Amino acid sequence: MRSKWLVALLAAALVLSLMAGCAKKQPAEAPKPPPEKILVFARGSDSVSLDPAMIVDGESAKVCNNIYDNLVRYKADSTEVEPALAESWESPDGIVWTFHLRKNVKFHDGTPFNAQAVKFNIDRQAPDVRVPDMAYADFTLGMIDKVEVIDDYTIRFTLKYPYAPFLLNLAMGLSAPICSPTAIQKYGADYGMHPVGTGPFIFERWDKEQQIVLKANPEWWGGKPKVDKLVFKVTKENAVRANELLAGEIDMMDGVDPNDVQRIQADPNVKLIQAPGMNINYMGFRVFKPPFNNQKVRQAVSMAIDRKTLVEHLYQGNSLLANGPLPPCLWGYVPELKPYDYDPEGAKALLAEAGYPNGFTMDLLCYPNPRGYNPVGGERLGEAIQADLAKVGIKVNLVSKAWKEHLAACAGTDGHAYLIGWMGDNGDPDNFLYILLHGSQSEGMNYSHYANPQVDDLLTKAQQTSNADERLALYKQAQEIIVRDAPWVFISHAMDMVAMRKNVTGFKIHPTSSIFLWNVDK
Amino acid sequence: MLNYTIRRVLMLVPVLLGVSLGVFLVGALQADPTRIMLGQHATAEAVAALREELGLNDPILVQYGRYVLRLAQGDLGRSWLTHSPVSVEIKARFPHTVELTLAAMALAVVVGIVAGIISAVRQYSVADYTTMVGALLGVSMPIFWLGLMLISVFAVELRVLPVSGRLAAGVETGLRSEFYILEALFTGKWAVLWDLIKHLIMPAVALAAYSTALIARMTRSSMLEVVRQDYVRTARAKGLSERVVIYKHALKNALIPVVTVIGLQTGYLLGGAVLTETVFSWPGVGSLAVAAIQNSDYPLVQGCVLLVAAVFVFINLAVDLVYAWIDPRIHYA
Numbered sequence: 017m018r019s020k021w022l023v024a025l026l027a028a029a030l031v032l033s034l035m036a037g038c039a040k041k042q043p044a045e046a047p048k049p050p051p052e053k054i055l056v057f058a059r060g061s062d063s064v065s066l067d068p069a070m071i072v073d074g075e076s077a078k079v080c081n082n083i084y085d086n087l088v089r090y091k092a093d094s095t096e097v098e099p100a101l102a103e104s105w106e107s108p109d110g111i112v113w114t115f116h117l118r119k120n121v122k123f124h125d126g127t128p129f130n131a132q133a134v135k136f137n138i139d140r141q142a143p144d145v146r147v148p149d150m151a152y153a154d155f156t157l158g159m160i161d162k163v164e165v166i167d168d169y170t171i172r173f174t175l176k177y178p179y180a181p182f183l184l185n186l187a188m189g190l191s192a193p194i195c196s197p198t199a200i201q202k203y204g205a206d207y208g209m210h211p212v213g214t215g216p217f218i219f220e221r222w223d224k225e226q227q228i229v230l231k232a233n234p235e236w237w238g239g240k241p242k243v244d245k246l247v248f249k250v251t252k253e254n255a256v257r258a259n260e261l262l263a264g265e266i267d268m269m270d271g272v273d274p275n276d277v278q279r280i281q282a283d284p285n286v287k288l289i290q291a292p293g294m295n296i297n298y299m300g301f302r303v304f305k306p307p308f309n310n311q312k313v314r315q316a317v318s319m320a321i322d323r324k325t326l327v328e329h330l331y332q333g334n335s336l337l338a339n340g341p342l343p344p345c346l347w348g349y350v351p352e353l354k355p356y357d358y359d360p361e362g363a364k365a366l367l368a369e370a371g372y373p374n375g376f377t378m379d380l381l382c383y384p385n386p387r388g389y390n391p392v393g394g395e396r397l398g399e400a401i402q403a404d405l406a407k408v409g410i411k412v413n414l415v416s417k418a419w420k421e422h423l424a425a426c427a428g429t430d431g432h433a434y435l436i437g438w439m440g441d442n443g444d445p446d447n448f449l450y451i452l453l454h455g456s457q458s459e460g461m462n463y464s465h466y467a468n469p470q471v472d473d474l475l476t477k478a479q480q481t482s483n484a485d486e487r488l489a490l491y492k493q494a495q496e497i498i499v500r501d502a503p504w505v506f507i508s509h510a511m512d513m514v515a516m517r518k519n520v521t522g523f524k525i526h527p528t529s530s531i532f533l534w535n536v537d538k
Numbered sequence: 539m540l541n542y543t544i545r546r547v548l549m550l551v552p553v554l555l556g557v558s559l560g561v562f563l564v565g566a567l568q569a570d571p572t573r574i575m576l577g578q579h580a581t582a583e584a585v586a587a588l589r590e591e592l593g594l595n596d597p598i599l600v601q602y603g604r605y606v607l608r609l610a611q612g613d614l615g616r617s618w619l620t621h622s623p624v625s626v627e628i629k630a631r632f633p634h635t636v637e638l639t640l641a642a643m644a645l646a647v648v649v650g651i652v653a654g655i656i657s658a659v660r661q662y663s664v665a666d667y668t669t670m671v672g673a674l675l676g677v678s679m680p681i682f683w684l685g686l687m688l689i690s691v692f693a694v695e696l697r698v699l700p701v702s703g704r705l706a707a708g709v710e711t712g713l714r715s716e717f718y719i720l721e722a723l724f725t726g727k728w729a730v731l732w733d734l735i736k737h738l739i740m741p742a743v744a745l746a747a748y749s750t751a752l753i754a755r756m757t758r759s760s761m762l763e764v765v766r767q768d769y770v771r772t773a774r775a776k777g778l779s780e781r782v783v784i785y786k787h788a789l790k791n792a793l794i795p796v797v798t799v800i801g802l803q804t805g806y807l808l809g810g811a812v813l814t815e816t817v818f819s820w821p822g823v824g825s826l827a828v829a830a831i832q833n834s835d836y837p838l839v840q841g842c843v844l845l846v847a848a849v850f851v852f853i854n855l856a857v858d859l860v861y862a863w864i865d866p867r868i869h870y871a
Contacts, residue, residue: 054707054708056707056708061829062829064619064620065620065621070621148572148584148585148587148588148591149621151584154581154584205621208620223821224627224630224631224821225631225819225821225825225826225829226703226704226705226819226821227703227707227708229708245708247707247708249703249707250819250821251701251702251703251819252816252819252825253816253817253819255686256686256689256701256702256817256818256819259689259690259693259694259701260701260702262694263693263694263697263700263701265700265701265706265707266707418834419832420833420834421834459582
């Protein structure tokens with residue numbers, strides 16, 4: 017019998033010595049320590065594809081941002097554009113746009129970059145040839161009527177109508193980046209796994225659900241990136257990702273959980289940077305049916321919700337209180353807008369005036385998961401609203417569905433109100449106001465079916481005017497009417513957060529939430 | 539025996555057919571997949587074109603018939619999200635799950651059986667109580683919590699093991715297959731192998747905890763039953779040493795229920811250890827299934843469910859065959 021105990025002891029000793037063996041080594045030590053400088057950026061899920069024409073999600077765009085160049089690009093800390101593959105451009109009327117292209121640029125596969133390559137990229141997404149999966153083509157490039165090659169380094173776009181945000185669209189990470197025509201022809205449907213651009217980093221390898229490895233492009237026209245290799249690592253759990261950062265296994269991460277903010281800030285080896293995000297978190301009313309077809313009822317509900325307290329408690333300082341549909345980091349934001357203030361007594365009076373002295377019962381569509389604009393998830397926000405509205409006699413039934421099903425429900429006509437939000441695509445107010453609140457968008461993302469002819473008129477005019485000051489005035493006027501009409505309860509704008517090791521330098525949070533890493537060093 | 543095996547393999551067909559009907563209906567009754575595939579900016583024409591392309595306008599029976607026909611040809615369809623064939627996605631992920639499962643089961647079987655035997659042979663001793671309290675903890679601790687605790691102790695505080703993933707990020711390994719550990723072992727890439735093992739330890743321990751506890755408890759109760767039987771007394775009476783009595787005579791018979799548990803547990807884990815794979819960002823079938831569900835990517839969900847069903851049928855078959863080997867009284871005609 018004694019020998020059995022001996023065996024057990026030996027086994028235990030073996031396990032312990034193995035552990036001790038590990039203890040002498042550093043955790044992230046590579047099998048062969050490479051001499052290169054590797055920057056590891058961890059995020060919560062993998063990319064879907066690296067073909068910019070085929071993608072709709074941020075995780076794919078994040079990687080594409082560092083492989084591809086566009087004709088123009090956003091400045092490092094604003095949504096203004098600056099030259100990229102196009103060195104200069106002109107448009108006398110906002111309809112015809114001529115771009116003069118950068119010379120001596122080559123794609124990573126050696127294909128020369130020229131006007132033909134640009135035309136190829138636009139043409140493959142033209143309405144008559146594009147495949148259904150090119151879901152952003154219509155939004156980003158749909159206003160283009162024709163593309164002409166003037167010479168090798170000059171290209172001319174003719175638009176169907178004047179469209180002010182056109183330049184910003186060309187800077188977007190979805191649909192607009194320029195890919196190597198040779199590679200697209202070579203790989204066909206598999207191009208998304210073999211991306212070839214002209215950008216700062218060259219695609220090296222993609223281990224699905226693990227990592228995407230890029231290497232620096234020494235010949236990039238913008239200068240060689242600061243690190244030799246860039247790794248986009250997938251770590252699904254927010255808390256686990258934070259642990260990796262604290263343990264020094266990764267250099268940077270996004271998707272910081274509000275629950276981890278404190279321990280990240282407490283560690284002297286890491287830093288957390290925050291910036292207002294280009295998003296809006298809101299509750300929309302179904303304005304096409306009772307009771308919310310009555311402006312007084314919408315106003316009353318807006319007044320019954322204590323937005324300030326709600327935002328403070330729910331988001332703990334990681335979101336800003338909204339005063340209208342646009343976030344403060346976007347031009348066109350009007351700081352002096354005054355949405356209806358918290359006033360439960362006034363709300364009750366208004367309800368009585370509208371014929372609901374005893375309140376009513378309403379269905380509120382919501383979703384369980386966190387979103388970029390609502391880090392605590394829709395159900396918790398819904399419960400907070402439910403509690404406030406109960407105080408003025410309105411009974412709220414929460415109808416929660418998984419995210420994709422929730423989107424489908426919002427696009428339908430169920431319920432009396434819905435929780436949702438929006439994260440901007442291109443840094444233009446049109447990308448919030450027109451697509452979410454223009455009467456023509458009721459089949460699209462104007463789930464409220466809000467349609468005020470005066471607002472529609474202002475928004476259409478602003479879309480087709482190229483003078484920035486004029487546009488600003490039009491958007492201001494439109495927002496004042498929208499806030500008075502109250503088709504939504506404007507709740508909050510979530511802050512973007514990126515955490516990194518102390519030695520990481522040169523990173524700025526971009527308002528579009530794009531991740532640009534060529535200037536980042538460690 | 540051969541006849542029996544063939545018969546059992548043929549039974550796979552109706553089982554998978556039944557499962558396929560179930561998973562097909564779950565997919566078919568869902569909200570419009572075209573919206574899921576095309577995103578919020580999609581135009582009405584694009585949605586209509588895609589519906590036509592996917593055959594969603596046909597009657598549901600026609601759709602199912604087409605689905606089964608494709609299935610029979612080994613075509614599991616294409617993922618709605620990535621557009622690559624489901625079989626390719628699963629093939630790329632299954633080896634990761636297999637390696638993790640084998641490691642966890644090896645740990646669970648060795649530790650579980652040894653602990654169970656010690657506990658049974660020394661019933662009511664300190665060792666017995668310790669083992670059984672440990673086993674109770676093992677079955678009651680949520681894997682998710684255990685995983686996070688392991689990470690904070692061994693990876694963040696002590697820094698002896700890496701937090702998550704299969705390999706250190708960005709390192710050129712030269713591995714060509716998805717069976718990383720096996721390949722590194724057979725091609726002699728020792729540095730890579732060492733890195734792989736360090737990444738394997740915590741997920742394997744977390745995953746093994748529940749199975750180890752279950753096997754230990756099952757071994758103990760089964761052993762206690764067997765050692766009281768007449769033939770064991772006879773063996774002792776004829777003067778065999780305690781070691782031979784326990785290991786040669788008692789253990790083999792006591793193992794029959796344990797083998798069932800091991801088989802079932804292996805089946806569960808091969809279907810994708812959902813929580814463990816999520817906590818440790820292990821790129822296996824479990825995390826694939828979770829992502830597929832979150833994205834409402836039904837072809838992929840269907841593929842994962844079919845895989846789990848097939849694995850279970852094969853494991854059950856293997857368990858039945860092992861019975862015959864352990865216990866000569868059992869035999870199949």
